[in-house]
Amino acid sequence: MLDTLRRIVQAINAVRNPSEAFSLIVTEVKAALHTDVCSVYMADHSRGELVLMATDGLRPSAVGKVRLKFEQGLTGLAASRTEPINVDDAPAHPAFRYIAATGESPFHGFIGVPIIRRRRVLGVLVAQQREQRKYTADEEAFLVALAAQLAGCINSSEIRQVLARLGDDALSGTLFLEGVASARGLALGEAVVVFPATALAQVPDKDINDPVAEATRFREAVAAELAELQRLGERMRLLLSPGDRALLDAYALLLGSDSLVNGTLERIHAGNWAPGALRATVLEYADIFTEMDDSYLKERSADILDLGQRLLNRLQVEQVVNREYPDNTILMGEEISVSQLLDVPPEKLKGLVSVHGTGTSHVALLARGLSIPAVFGISNLPPGRLNGREVVVDGYTVRACIQPSPALRQEYLRLIDEEAEMSRGLQHLRDLPAETPDGRRVELHANSGLFADIAAARNSGVDGIGLYRSELHFFLRDDFPGEEEQSLVYARVLRIMEPHPVVLRTLDVGGDKSLPYLPINEQNPFLGWRGIRISLDQPDLFKAQLRAMLRAGAEHANLSILFPMISSAGELREALELLRAARSELCDSGLAVEPPRVGIMVEVPSAAYQIDTLIRMVDFASIGTNDLTQYLLAVDRNNDRVAKLYDPLHPAVLGVVRYVVERVQAAGRPVGICGEMAGDPASALLLLAMGADSLSMNLGSVLKIKWMIRSIGYRAAQDLLAEVTTFDDATAIRERANAFLEEHGLSSLLRLAK
Ligand code: PEP
Ligand code: MG
Numbered sequence: 001m002l003d004t005l006r007r008i009v010q011a012i013n014a015v016r017n018p019s020e021a022f023s024l025i026v027t028e029v030k031a032a033l034h035t036d037v038c039s040v041y042m043a044d045h046s047r048g049e050l051v052l053m054a055t056d057g058l059r060p061s062a063v064g065k066v067r068l069k070f071e072q073g074l075t076g077l078a079a080s081r082t083e084p085i086n087v088d089d090a091p092a093h094p095a096f097r098y099i100a101a102t103g104e105s106p107f108h109g110f111i112g113v114p115i116i117r118r119r120r121v122l123g124v125l126v127a128q129q130r131e132q133r134k135y136t137a138d139e140e141a142f143l144v145a146l147a148a149q150l151a152g153c154i155n156s157s158e159i160r161q162v163l164a165r166l167g168d169d170a171l172s173g174t175l176f177l178e179g180v181a182s183a184r185g186l187a188l189g190e191a192v193v194v195f196p197a198t199a200l201a202q203v204p205d206k207d208i209n210d211p212v213a214e215a216t217r218f219r220e221a222v223a224a225e226l227a228e229l230q231r232l233g234e235r236m237r238l239l240l241s242p243g244d245r246a247l248l249d250a251y252a253l254l255l256g257s258d259s260l261v262n263g264t265l266e267r268i269h270a271g272n273w274a275p276g277a278l279r280a281t282v283l284e285y286a287d288i289f290t291e292m293d294d295s296y297l298k299e300r301s302a303d304i305l306d307l308g309q310r311l312l313n314r315l316q317v318e319q320v321v322n323r324e325y326p327d328n329t330i331l332m333g334e335e336i337s338v339s340q341l342l343d344v345p346p347e348k349l350k351g352l353v354s355v356h357g358t359g360t361s362h363v364a365l366l367a368r369g370l371s372i373p374a375v376f377g378i379s380n381l382p383p384g385r386l387n388g389r390e391v392v393v394d395g396y397t398v399r400a401c402i403q404p405s406p407a408l409r410q411e412y413l414r415l416i417d418e419e420a421e422m423s424r425g426l427q428h429l430r431d432l433p434a435e436t437p438d439g440r441r442v443e444l445h446a447n448s449g450l451f452a453d454i455a456a457a458r459n460s461g462v463d464g465i466g467l468y469r470s471e472l473h474f475f476l477r478d479d480f481p482g483e484e485e486q487s488l489v490y491a492r493v494l495r496i497m498e499p500h501p502v503v504l505r506t507l508d509v510g511g512d513k514s515l516p517y518l519p520i521n522e523q524n525p526f527l528g529w530r531g532i533r534i535s536l537d538q539p540d541l542f543k544a545q546l547r548a549m550l551r552a553g554a555e556h557a558n559l560s561i562l563f564p565m566i567s568s569a570g571e572l573r574e575a576l577e578l579l580r581a582a583r584s585e586l587c588d589s590g591l592a593v594e595p596p597r598v599g600i601m602v603e604v605p606s607a608a609y610q611i612d613t614l615i616r617m618v619d620f621a622s623i624g625t626n627d628l629t630q631y632l633l634a635v636d637r638n639n640d641r642v643a644k645l646y647d648p649l650h651p652a653v654l655g656v657v658r659y660v661v662e663r664v665q666a667a668g669r670p671v672g673i674c675g676e677m678a679g680d681p682a683s684a685l686l687l688l689a690m691g692a693d694s695l696s697m698n699l700g701s702v703l704k705i706k707w708m709i710r711s712i713g714y715r716a717a718q719d720l721l722a723e724v725t726t727f728d729d730a731t732a733i734r735e736r737a738n739a740f741l742e743e744h745g746l747s748s749l750l751r752l753a754k
Contacts (some may be wrong), residue, residue, distance in 0.1 A: 034137070038113075329348045444705060470508075487549075490559075566602075601621075615667045632656060665693075
C-alpha cells in the first residue's frame with residue numbers, strides 16, 4: 001500500500017491543476033481499495049457547501065451539481081468533525097442522507113476523510129462500497145495520507161477557479177464572501193476588477209459596446225508586437241544562438257497564425273474586451289499543445305503563454321491610462337496596490353475588496369485614511385468574473401456581498417443612512433477636548449498623507465496631524481518629486497493645519513510600498529531595504545526631502561519631522577547629521593531656518609529596548625504599532641494566512657508599548673501611538689490607561705475615540721489595564737476590554753467599530 005501511495009503522490013505532484021489531481025485520485029483510490037466508488041468533494045465556503053468535484057463510480061453528470069451543506073450527511077460529518085468517518089452500514093447511521101442526484105441506490109460501506117490545510121477544511125475524500133464494508137485501519141491511514149498530500153498541492157485560488165467553472169449558477173444569486181480583515185464602513189457600488197499588469201491568467205472578462213474599435217486596438221497591438229519581434233531579431237542576430245533566434249521566428253509565426261489572432265478577434269466580436277478575449281484564446285491554445293504527446297510541441301505551450309503575455313502587456317499600457325471608473329466604484333482584485341487605489345478619482349471610489357491583504361497593509365491604511373470601507377483576505381473571491389456586478393462592502397461584518405437581493409440591498413441602504421446619522425450624531429464633540437470625566441487629557445491626532453484628508457482633518461476637531469505619510473505623494477507621480485515641489489506640498493499641509501502641530505514623516509517606502517520608479521525586489525522586503533535605510537543609502541534624495549520640509553517649516557511654525565524604522569543609535573545619529581547638514585545648506589543659502597522638533601518612530605523591537613538611549617537624542621517618540629506588532633510577533637502584517645496571529649493586543653505587544661511609554665515619559669519627552677490600534681476603541685482604552693500623551697488615527701475614528709475617552713474615567717481604565725495585564729492571551733484581553741466598554745454604555749460604538 002505504501003508503494004501505491006508513493007506512486008499516487010508522485011503522480012499528483014506532476015499534474016497541472018486541481019481538476020486533474022482530483023480525477024487521478026478518484027481513479028487510483030478506487031483501484032487501490034478495490035472499492036465501488038471514490039469521490040472528492042471540495043468546500044465552497046462562500047455558500048457553506050461541499051461540492052462533488054470528481055468521482056469514479058457515481059454518475060459523472062453529478063459532478064458540480066451535488067452540493068451538500070456542511071454537516072449534511074456522513075460526508076458533511078467528516079468535514080464538521082474534522083476527522084475520518086468510517087462506517088460499515090451507512091444507511092443505518094443517524095447522520096446518513098440519501099442523495100438522489102447521484103442516481104444510485106444507497107451504498108453501505110462508507111469512509112470519508114477530511115482534506116485539511118491550516119486548520120481549514122478544504123474538502124472530503126470519500127470511498128463507498130455497495131455491500132457492507134468496514135475499511136481497515138491501513139486503508140484509513142492510506143486515505144488520510146492522500147488527503148494531506150492533496151491539501152498541500154492545491155491552492156485555494158485554483159479551487160476557486162474550478163468552483164467558478166463548475167457552476168455558473170454559483171453567481172446567479174446573492175453571494176456572500178468572508179474576509180479576514182477590513183476597513184470599517186459600508187458601501188454599495190459597481191465592481192471594477194483590477195489586476196497586476198503581468199497576470200494573463202487573471203484577466204477578467206468584460207463586456208464592450210464597440211467590438212470594431214476593440215478589434216482595431218487588438219490588431220494594432222499585434223502589429224506593434226510583430227514589429228518589435230522583428231526589431232529584436234535584427235538586433236539580436238549576432239548575439240543569439242540559432243535556437244533562440246528560431247524562437248523569435250516562431251513567435252512571429254504564431255502571431256501570423258490564424259488560431260491565435262482570429263480566435264481572439266472572434267471573441268472580441270462576440271462582445272468580450274481584447275484582454276479577456278486574448279486570455280481565453282491563449283489558454284485554450286496553450287492547453288491543446290500541452291496535451292500533445294510530442295515533447296517538442298508540448299513545450300511550445302510555454303511560448304504561446306509568453307507571447308500572450310507580451311500582447312497583454314501592450315494592451316494594458318493603454319488600458320491603465322484610459323481607464324474609466326463608474327461613480328460608485330468598488331475596486332476589486334487579487335491584490336490591490338497603492339497606485340491602483342490612487343488611480344481612482346477619490347470622489348468615485350466607494351469601496352475595496354481584495355483576495356489578499358490584511359488590515360494593516362498600506363492599502364488598508366490608505367482606505368481608512370480616506371474613510372473607504374474595505375474587505376481584505378477573501379480567499380474564495382473569483383474576481384475575474386465579477387466585473388460590473390453590484391457589490392456591497394460590509395467592513396463591519398468583514399464580508400462582501402455580490403449581487404444583493406432587492407431586500408438585502410434595501411437593508412444595506414438603510415444601514416448606510418444609519419451610519420451617516422451616527423457620524424452626524426457625534427459632530428457635537430468636534431470642538432470639545434478628548435478628556436476623561438476625571439480630567440485626563442489626551443491629544444487626538446489624524447494620520448494622513450493626502451490633501452483630501454488634510455482638508456477634512458482641519459474641520460474635524462483634531463489636535464494636529466500625528467503622522468503625515470510623505471510617501472503617498474511619491475506614489476502619485478512617475479518619478480521622484482523635486483525639492484521645490486515637495487516643499488510646496490509640505491508648506492500647504494502645514495498652512496492648512498496651522499497652528500496645530502504636523503508631524504511629517506520622511507520617506508517610508510520598501511516593505512509593501514514599492515514605488516513604481518524605485519522597484520525593490522527582495523525575498524524579505526519587510527526585513528530589507530525600507531524606510532530610513534533607503535534614505536541613509538540615498539543621502540541626495542533624503543537631504544532634498546529634509547530641505548523641502550525645513551523650507552516649509554521656515555514659513556510655518558508647526559513642523560515636526562519623524563524618522564521611520566529606526567533600529568539603532570548609529571542610524572539615528574546619521575539621520576540627525578544629514579538633517580543638520582540640510583539645515584546648514586539652507587542657512588548658507590540665506591534662508592534662516594529654526595531647528596525643527598524631531599522624533600523617532602518606535603516600530604522595530606531593538607528601538608523599543610534601546611529607547612533610553614534613543615529618546616535622549618530627539619524631542620519625542622511615536623510608537624508605530626503596525627510594524628512593532630509584526631516584528632515582535634514575527635507575523636507579516638500583509639499575509640492573510642497568518643492574519644489571525646496578528647493582534648496588537650497580544651500581551652507581549654502591550655507590554656512593550658507600555659514599557660516605551662513609561663521610559664519616554666521618564667525622560668521627560670512626550671510619546672504618542674500612531675499605529676492602527678490607536679483608532680480601535682478597545683485598544684485605545686488601554687493606551688489611554690498606559691498614559692499615552694497622544695493617539696493618532698485615521699480621521700474616521702477620531703470622534704468615536706473622543707466619545708469613548710469622554711465617557712470613561714481614567715482611573716477605571718487604569719484598573720482595567722491592571723486586570724488585563726494578568727491575562728495571557730489577546731482574545732481574552734479584547735473580550736474584557738469590549739465588555740468594559742459595553743458596561744460604560746458604549747455598545748453602539750462597538751457595533752460601528754467592530
Ligand atoms: C506603524 O508601523 O505603526 C506606522 C504607523 O507606520 P506605517 O503603518 O506607515 O508603516
Ligand atoms: Mg511603520
